[in-house]
Amino acid sequence: MFTGIIQTIGKIKSIKAGTFCFEARSSFFNEVEIGDSIAVNGVCLTVIEIGNDYFKADISQETLRCTIFNHLSTNNSVNLEKALRLNQGIDGHLVSGHVDGIAKVVERFIEGESRRFKINAPKNLIKYIAKKSSVCINGVSLTVNNINDCVFDINIVPHTVKATTLGELEINSKVNLEVDIIARHLEQLLHH
Missing domain, CATH: 2.40.30.20 (Elongation Factor Tu (Ef-tu); domain 3)
Structure with missing residues (x-):
């Protein structure tokens, strides 16, 4: 984890x-x-x-x-x-490291020192993404600001721009997407 x-x-x-x-x-x-x-x-x-x-x-x-x-x-x-150790706190959210699919950056905005992205998720994964929930993009824990059809918005604050590779993303960049692990398990439980 x-x-x-x-x-x-x-x-x-x-x-x-x-x-x-x-x-x-x-x-x-x-x-x-x-x-x-x-x-x-x-x-x-x-x-x-x-x-x-x-x-x-x-x-x-x-x-x-x-x-x-x-x-x-x-x-x-x-x-x-x-990997997370048991004596370590959790600052982001629980991430399994099992990527669910590839998403694509469709819009990019510079807002001061921050970056805002609109990301197109695969249709089969969008059901696991909700406004104000967590997603993992290229290993980075992020909060979903908004969602419209298969496109969701995220903001990257200045610290994250400097401490990760996300500031390098451009329109059409492909990214690893991991949806919230709890949403995936809930669906599986409800299905059975």
């Missing part, structure tokens, strides 16, 4: 046959061990190799199909968050 509060921005160092290497500041890797989970742009990945300023993770074909990893290349920036 994760919180959607990004701890650092990293970069894709290399991609070889489904194994991605991510680099970041060395202090991020304190207390990280092989087998640990790290969310990369909101995708829970398992550390298979670790160095002073990098880690490697295998990415399955299923993950490549369901996320934006097929659209990324070396030197692209990524949001990184280590």
Whole structure:
């Protein structure tokens, strides 16, 4: 589990046959061990190799199909968050790291130091998104400001613009979308 509060921005160092290497500041890797989970742009990945300023993770074909990893290349920036520990508070919301689908930025506005985005969600996921609920975009916990059909609005405050890769998003950028885990489980319970 994760919180959607990004701890650092990293970069894709290399991609070889489904194994991605991510680099970041060395202090991020304190207390990280092989087998640990790290969310990369909101995708829970398992550390298979670790160095002073990098880690490697295998990415399955299923993950490549369901996320934006097929659209990324070396030197692209990524949001990184280590897994939630039981002695840690939750500042964002509960994020599983299991991306539900790919959404697309359809409008972008600069409002002072903040950014506002309109994001088009896949039709099968919009039912899980509600005004003033939480969503996770590229690993970042955000609040939905408004929703109209399949498009929802989010605001990115100046701190989040600086501390994540979201400030780099442009119109037509594809993003990883994870809807609220509680909404998904409620639907499953009600269905059965």
